[in-house]
Amino acid sequence: xxxxNNKTLITITAVVLSGMLCFYGxxxxxxxxxxxxxxxxxxxxxxxxxxxxxxxxxxxxxxxxNFEPESKVKHISGLYDLIGFMKYGLQNDKDSISLSGLSQxxxxxxxxxxxxxxxxxxxxxxxxxxxxxxxxxNYSQLLNxxxxxxxxxxxxxxxxxxxxxxxxxxxxLGGFCIQVRN
Amino acid sequence: xxxxxLSASEDIEAFSEKKALVGGNLVFFSINREQTPPQGYxxxxxxxxxxxxxxxxxxxxxxxxxxxxxTLLTLKxxxxxxxxxxxxxxxxxxxxxxxxxxxxxxxxxxxxxVDVLIFNKNKLVAIYDRELxxxxxxxxxxxxxxVCEEITRSYPGIDINISSPLSxxxxxxxxxxxGAPLTNLPFKNLITLNSQKKDFIVPGLISxxxxxxxGGFTWHGWQAYSDALHQYEITKQNPVILQQGGVDxxxxxxxxxxxxxxxxxxxxxxxSSDIRQVLDGIRGIQDVHxxxxxxxxxxxxxxxxGSSEKQTEPDVSLSISTPKKNQSSVDQLKExxxxxxxxxxxxxxxxNPAWKDExxxxxxxxxxxxxGK
Numbered sequence: 001x002x003x004x005n006n007k008t009l010i011t012i013t014a015v016v017l018s019g020m021l022c023f024y025g026x027x028x029x030x031x032x033x034x035x036x037x038x039x040x041x042x043x044x045x046x047x048x049x050x051x052x053x054x055x056x057x058x059x060x061x062x063x064x065x066n067f068e069p070e071s072k073v074k075h076i077s078g079l080y081d082l083i084g085f086m087k088y089g090l091q092n093d094k095d096s097i098s099l100s101g102l103s104q105x106x107x108x109x110x111x112x113x114x115x116x117x118x119x120x121x122x123x124x125x126x127x128x129x130x131x132x133x134x135x136x137x138n139y140s141q142l143l144n145x146x147x148x149x150x151x152x153x154x155x156x157x158x159x160x161x162x163x164x165x166x167x168x169x170x171x172x173l174g175g176f177c178i179q180v181r182n
Numbered sequence: 183x184x185x186x187x188l189s190a191s192e193d194i195e196a197f198s199e200k201k202a203l204v205g206g207n208l209v210f211f212s213i214n215r216e217q218t219p220p221q222g223y224x225x226x227x228x229x230x231x232x233x234x235x236x237x238x239x240x241x242x243x244x245x246x247x248x249x250x251x252x253t254l255l256t257l258k259x260x261x262x263x264x265x266x267x268x269x270x271x272x273x274x275x276x277x278x279x280x281x282x283x284x285x286x287x288x289x290x291x292x293x294x295x296v297d298v299l300i301f302n303k304n305k306l307v308a309i310y311d312r313e314l315x316x317x318x319x320x321x322x323x324x325x326x327x328x329v330c331e332e333i334t335r336s337y338p339g340i341d342i343n344i345s346s347p348l349s350x351x352x353x354x355x356x357x358x359x360x361g362a363p364l365t366n367l368p369f370k371n372l373i374t375l376n377s378q379k380k381d382f383i384v385p386g387l388i389s390x391x392x393x394x395x396x397g398g399f400t401w402h403g404w405q406a407y408s409d410a411l412h413q414y415e416i417t418k419q420n421p422v423i424l425q426q427g428g429v430d431x432x433x434x435x436x437x438x439x440x441x442x443x444x445x446x447x448x449x450x451x452x453x454s455s456d457i458r459q460v461l462d463g464i465r466g467i468q469d470v471h472x473x474x475x476x477x478x479x480x481x482x483x484x485x486x487x488g489s490s491e492k493q494t495e496p497d498v499s500l501s502i503s504t505p506k507k508n509q510s511s512v513d514q515l516k517e518x519x520x521x522x523x524x525x526x527x528x529x530x531x532x533x534n535p536a537w538k539d540e541x542x543x544x545x546x547x548x549x550x551x552x553x554g555k
Contacts, residue, residue: 010382010385011384011385011388013385014384014385014386014388014389014392015385015388017388017389017392018388018389018391018392018393018395019392020392021392021393021395021396022392022395022396022399024396025395025396025397025398025399025400026399028396028399028400028403029399029400029402029403030403031403032400032402032403032404032406032407033403033406033407035407035410036403036406036407036409036410037410039407039410039411039413039414040410040413042414043410043413043414043417045429046414046417046418046420046423046429047417047420049423049429049431049434050420050422050423052434053422053426053433053434054422056433056434056437056438056441059437059438059440059441059444060437062441062444063437063440063444066444107435107436107439108439108442108443109439110435110439113435113436113439115436115439115440115443116436116440139461143454143457143458144454146453146454147453147454147455150450150451150453150454151450151451153444155450156450157450157453158450159453159476159477159478160450160453160454160457160476160477161474161475161476162457162461162472162474162475162476163473163474164471164472164473164474164475165471165473165474165503
């Protein structure tokens with residue numbers, strides 16, 4: 001038969017036991033939850049990555065349509081064809097064209113990481129050592145041609161100078177380069 | 183003696199002691215409930231009738247069930263009690279062999295009950311009570327004798343002991359052991375078995391709640407964790423990830439850089455329209471001819487500080503020619519700038535050097551910011 005003291009003792013024991021169970025249950029719960037969250041973060045990052053990866057498909061297509069592969073350029077003539085001044089109604093002295101520089105294009109934010117492009121610069125060397133010279137029948141044709149060629153993602157032009165005092169409309173395209181993917 | 187014996191319900195009301203040894207018809211007992219007490223008797227904790235350790239642990243061993251007279255419970259809280267039957271049983275179980283114990287609370291004038299307990303090999307084998315006339319009655323002697331003879335008849339060769347609070351009956355075949363079983367009487371508070379059960383309800387519920395919460399927390403946590411693991415397993419099967427053989431952050435970085443590079447708005451995209459804008463501004467101004475237009479304009483070295491640091495380049499630099507006039511070059515320049523400004527949407531200013539004469543032509547050097555107006 002339980003005495004009054006025993007009764008109190010049993011109740012206290014029950015409360016303590018219950019409290020401990022609660023406390024450790026809660027702790028265990030917290031451990032599980034934190035493990036679950038860590039796991040979910042991994043899942044989240046995997047999902048994010050695969051979404052990014054899929055989103056990059058468009059970028060890849062864009063990239064491949066904007067930039068020709070390096071393999072297409074075996075010699076300067078091939079390079080010339082790649083630019084195709086004629087397509088834009090521009091005349092250029094093919095015989096005097098020469099390479100003036102070759103470099104790897106680096107990433108904007110990480111300057112030591114290659115972007116995957118080779119930049120090939122050229123000039124109409126004998127006439128002017130810093131520019132490619134293009135001409136057209138009239139100024140309108142000249143400017144339209146320059147506009148189109150300058151809008152190509154693989155073409156870089158630092159500056160354009162229009163000469164108004166020559167017999168035919170002429171423009172000097174300074175720092176003219178073409179980029180091919182490698 | 184700091185306690186009093188209590189054996190009749192009519193004595194209870196007047197009872198005022200703190201401790202009582204209770205026997206007689208206030209206590210009803212039965213092995214394994216073979217008999218049930220009169221209405222109203224209150225059940226107590228049952229007693230072991232075998233003196234082995236394991237019997238205490240085993241639930242299904244034989245028990246001596248005990249009930250108390252309801253009136254006795256009016257003493258609850260006022261008085262602690264010990265039961266004669268309990269102490270006799272305890273004493274009897276300790277003794278080896280076959281023996282009997284007669285005990286009870288005597289009354290001088292009234293009939294009273296004696297308890298007879300038969301033990302064999304540390305086990306209670308029989309228990310019953312017999313009513314005797316008052317101790318001072320003439321019939322007592324023979325009645326007592328018949329109680330003893332009844333025992334010897336049933337159990338030949340048995341040792342019979344008579345214990346306090348009975349007095350020595352002086353029977354030949356009985357030993358009087360006085361108060362030997364009554365040392366260290368286990369006085370306890372009066373409780374009913376029901377209330378005793380209730381005592382455990384609250385702590386039981388508290389413990390149960392604790393166990394439930396523990397289980398609930400653990401279960402919930404485990405569910406969350408295994409769900410997350412499951413999701414991870416599913417995600418790992420993503421064809422893109424399988425195809426790439428894992429997460430390749432380098433690829434994403436490079437492609438992001440390429441995207442940014444291709445999305446970048448370049449100055450060269452506007453070169454032609456810039457030139458057109460400049461030419462439109464000059465067209466129609468009399469006697470003015472364009473010699474050269476350059477986008478972006480040439481930046482001049484800062485002449486004042488002499489540093490090699492370039493000034494920001496203007497959007498455009500241009501040179502125009504116009505026939506020399508009978509007019510200072512500064513005035514002529516002012517006029518031309520005013521004309522161009524009114525004709526166009528860009529700001530124009532003289533460059534450095536501002537002009538030069540070439541034969542009959544005067545050439546002005548200008549620079550300007552497009553859309554700057």
